[in-house]
Amino acid sequence: xxxLATYRENARAFLESMAPKYGRDARRGNSVExxxxxxxxxxxxxxxxxxxxxxxxxxxGGQGLTHLHKITFDGEEMQFGMPVHFFGISxxxxxxxxxxxxxxxxFVKERVRKALRGEEIWCQMFSEPSGGSDLxxxxxxxxxxxxxxxxxxxxxWTSWAQYCDYGVIVTRSDPTVEKHKGLTYFWIDMRSxxxxxxxxxxxxxxxxxxEIFFDDVRIEDSQRLGAVGGGFGVSLHTLMIERYIATDxxxxxxxxxxxxxxxxxxxxxxxxAIEDGRVRSAIARNHAMRxxxxxxxxxxxxxxxxxxxxxxxxxxxxLVAVRSRQKLSEMAMDLMGNEGLAFDPHAFVxxxxxxxxxxxxxxxxxxxxxxxxxxxxxxxxxxxxxDYRPDKGVPFNAIPA
Amino acid sequence: xxILYDEGQQAIATESRRVLDARMDKARxxxxxxxxxxHDAPFWDTAVEQGWTAxxxxxxxxxxxxxxxxxxxxxxxxxxxTSGAPFLTGSYGLSQALVQGGDARLAGELLPRLASGxxxxxVAFAEGNAALPPSPGVVFADGAISGVKPAVPGGCAxxxxxxxxxSDNGVALVVADLAGARxxxxxxxxxxxxxxxLTFDRTPATLIASGEAAKALALDVLARMAVVTAHEQVGxxxxxxxxxxxxxxxxxxxxxPIGQFQSIKHRIAEMYGLVExxxxxxxxxxxxxxxxxxxxxxxxxxxxxxxxxxxxxRDCVQIHGGIGVTWELGLHxxxxxxxxxxxxxxNLVFWEDLLVERLAGExx
Numbered sequence: 001x002x003x004l005a006t007y008r009e010n011a012r013a014f015l016e017s018m019a020p021k022y023g024r025d026a027r028r029g030n031s032v033e034x035x036x037x038x039x040x041x042x043x044x045x046x047x048x049x050x051x052x053x054x055x056x057x058x059x060x061g062g063q064g065l066t067h068l069h070k071i072t073f074d075g076e077e078m079q080f081g082m083p084v085h086f087f088g089i090s091x092x093x094x095x096x097x098x099x100x101x102x103x104x105x106x107f108v109k110e111r112v113r114k115a116l117r118g119e120e121i122w123c124q125m126f127s128e129p130s131g132g133s134d135l136x137x138x139x140x141x142x143x144x145x146x147x148x149x150x151x152x153x154x155x156x157w158t159s160w161a162q163y164c165d166y167g168v169i170v171t172r173s174d175p176t177v178e179k180h181k182g183l184t185y186f187w188i189d190m191r192s193x194x195x196x197x198x199x200x201x202x203x204x205x206x207x208x209x210x211e212i213f214f215d216d217v218r219i220e221d222s223q224r225l226g227a228v229g230g231g232f233g234v235s236l237h238t239l240m241i242e243r244y245i246a247t248d249x250x251x252x253x254x255x256x257x258x259x260x261x262x263x264x265x266x267x268x269x270x271x272x273a274i275e276d277g278r279v280r281s282a283i284a285r286n287h288a289m290r291x292x293x294x295x296x297x298x299x300x301x302x303x304x305x306x307x308x309x310x311x312x313x314x315x316x317x318x319l320v321a322v323r324s325r326q327k328l329s330e331m332a333m334d335l336m337g338n339e340g341l342a343f344d345p346h347a348f349v350x351x352x353x354x355x356x357x358x359x360x361x362x363x364x365x366x367x368x369x370x371x372x373x374x375x376x377x378x379x380x381x382x383x384x385x386x387d388y389r390p391d392k393g394v395p396f397n398a399i400p401a
Numbered sequence: 402x403x404i405l406y407d408e409g410q411q412a413i414a415t416e417s418r419r420v421l422d423a424r425m426d427k428a429r430x431x432x433x434x435x436x437x438x439x440h441d442a443p444f445w446d447t448a449v450e451q452g453w454t455a456x457x458x459x460x461x462x463x464x465x466x467x468x469x470x471x472x473x474x475x476x477x478x479x480x481x482x483t484s485g486a487p488f489l490t491g492s493y494g495l496s497q498a499l500v501q502g503g504d505a506r507l508a509g510e511l512l513p514r515l516a517s518g519x520x521x522x523x524v525a526f527a528e529g530n531a532a533l534p535p536s537p538g539v540v541f542a543d544g545a546i547s548g549v550k551p552a553v554p555g556g557c558a559x560x561x562x563x564x565x566x567x568s569d570n571g572v573a574l575v576v577a578d579l580a581g582a583r584x585x586x587x588x589x590x591x592x593x594x595x596x597x598x599l600t601f602d603r604t605p606a607t608l609i610a611s612g613e614a615a616k617a618l619a620l621d622v623l624a625r626m627a628v629v630t631a632h633e634q635v636g637x638x639x640x641x642x643x644x645x646x647x648x649x650x651x652x653x654x655x656x657x658p659i660g661q662f663q664s665i666k667h668r669i670a671e672m673y674g675l676v677e678x679x680x681x682x683x684x685x686x687x688x689x690x691x692x693x694x695x696x697x698x699x700x701x702x703x704x705x706x707x708x709x710x711x712x713x714x715r716d717c718v719q720i721h722g723g724i725g726v727t728w729e730l731g732l733h734x735x736x737x738x739x740x741x742x743x744x745x746x747x748n749l750v751f752w753e754d755l756l757v758e759r760l761a762g763e764x765x
């Protein structure tokens with residue numbers, strides 16, 4: 001058995017021992033606060049068992065294993081429905097960026113340990129009302145203030161900010177140069193004076209994202225990550241860290257097996273729905289598509305194991321999978337008919353078709369909208385030209401509003 | 402088997418593509434569209450000369466002893482070039498039936514001839530719109546078959562046929578020398594597929610499997626041919642993707658390359674997605690040869706490859722505008738091939754049903 005296969009077995013054994021207390025069934029009906037408390041406990045248990053910071057350096061408090069070990073663990077963990085969603089962004093991007101750019105290593109080690117144990121959570125403040133897909137259009141302003149900086153402005157769509165202790169943020173330090181060039185990146189304490197976090201209730205009923213207002217917030221220059229004017233580069237670095245993450249060909253919705261079960265259970269015109277050609281076609285097409293995504297993932301994994309760079313086709317995963325989950329969820333609701341009109345606001349996206357459907361639009365927008373992903377594939381993989389860009393080469397403060 | 406191509410496999414992919422790029426001629430293929438019963442001899446000579454006929458035949462029978470992965474890579478190159486003859490798939494289907502079937506003498510006699518390209522095979526399973534009819538109209542009795550197999554791919558020129566028939570012991574698979582059959586060429590939208598109605602009238606045939614064994618073997622042969630065909634479809638779909646891309650970066654309208662318009666660039670990005678999903682399924686299907694989930698993997702490959710080739714034919718023509726529908730540009734070679742390959746070896750509906758039967762636990 002390979003090292004990774006053994007690792008997978010150990011991970012599963014650990015997860016199975018945790019599932020009765022922290023798994024999907026144990027969490028059913030939890031309030032967000034209760035779920036977060038449970039999540040913090042689970043993170044501490046994971047840390048003590050040696051499954052935290054899997055691919056992070058040992059000297060930073062990680063396990064010093066490979067990226068493949070991390071994906072292996074994450075893929076297994078995903079199946080148990082543990083309350084880890086509060087910590088995904090925190091450990092996925094801000095904390096690694098802090099490890100990379102922050103020079104006060106003792107401070108970093110303390111933050112890493114507390115973040116891994118779930119005692120502290122970090123958010124990532126990028127999007128603004130004036131630009132989500134167009135990150136460099138951001139307007140949150142920093143100005144020199146003595147030996148540090150003063151920040152004013154607003155961020156939006158920041159996941160879990162209401163529970164966060166710290167965050168990373170990209171700001172505009174110089175509006176007189178091209179928009180990508182005048183940005184600077186910092187970490188901030190979310191409890192600083194002048195930081196006001198307001199949750200936004202989403203269409204699905206939950207409020208995991210926030211808008212954040214900054215009113216003369218003081219930032220020390222020692223909180224700067226990267227050079228003044230180098231914020232766009234640090235932002236891209238942030239987004240690249242999680243390039244090869246554990247994927248889900250179900251688009252983070254219910255597995256196709258659940259749809260097959262439903263189609264066998266309900267009737268259409270007095271016969272099992274599974275016998276209906278429309279239903280069969282939907283199952284077959286979705287299976288073929290998801291199997292293709294799974295094969296792409298397996299091949300990427302095999303390439304990484306062989307020390308090669310995986311192909312660019314991995315960028316298809318979210319685009320293709322979430323879109324199909326949205327449509328399949330609609331069809332599942334059609335098959336359930338009136339029986340499916342009942343809605344449980346606490347149901348899980350991966351087990352409930354209504355919840356999967358209602359939250360699918362978020363999946364198609366967050367982390368790169370379908371349209372931006374298609375542009376990226378067209379431009380970066382296929383060499384098609386960029387769109388018309390009237391803001392190109394223009395100082396930020398001269399871009400037509 | 403690994404899902405990463407090794408060096409030898411990569412060399413097969415590169416070399417087959419290089420040879421076909423150098424030798425295929427669009428004008429020749431366009432002319433053949435208007436002639437019934439002729440195939441592109443330079444293509445087939447190349448296939449024989451390059452040893453593609455021998456690739457997947459066991460070494461003890463004069464072959465190279467390689468498998469579906471290698472043959473699939475050659476088929477992908479053939480698909481990109483809209484290859485001018487259907488025998489690679491037909492001969493492979495026949496050879497697999499001989500390798501797995503119960504007549505060692507016949508296998509010993511025919512396999513070396515298929516490997517060397519001296520004999521060309523075809524597979525005559527379908528009747529009407531059924532890829533594998535439960536009660537075939539062609540009947541086997543007293544060592545001979547009688548009846549008609551309609552529009553058999555390769556039927557105009559193949560030497561030997563693997564035929565799906567009825568017999569006293571239920572369904573059966575037999576091998577017949579086509580010297581003893583009447584061929585009626587079928588004028589088609591894709592004439593180099595060499596479709597012919599094959600009429601058998603007490604044509605001598607050798608039984609290689611019957612009953613349940615014949616059913617299992619026929620399905621396995623059909624599935625293997627479907628994997629080869631799916632690779633061919635991916636090759637065609639990929640060629641169309643890059644043809645569309647190349648046109649979109651050079652053709653200008655409203656003062657800019659049309660590829661700068663999102664309606665065009667997103668369409669091309671979607672074409673890429675279809676190709677990569679289908680390619681991944683093909684690689685997995687070829688590597689699953691002989692495993693329990695082979696049929697599921699084949700169905701996935703076939704469904705996604707058919708969708709990719711059909712969609713990319715439509716969209717590539719659309720992106721070209723008026724020039725795309727001209728005879729001379731020849732995009733219709735791919736349009737035609739996308740449909741002929743979609744129908745051969747079981748259509749989309751056949752594979753969708755087969756897949757759901759397995760996923761829903763309906764299959765026996």
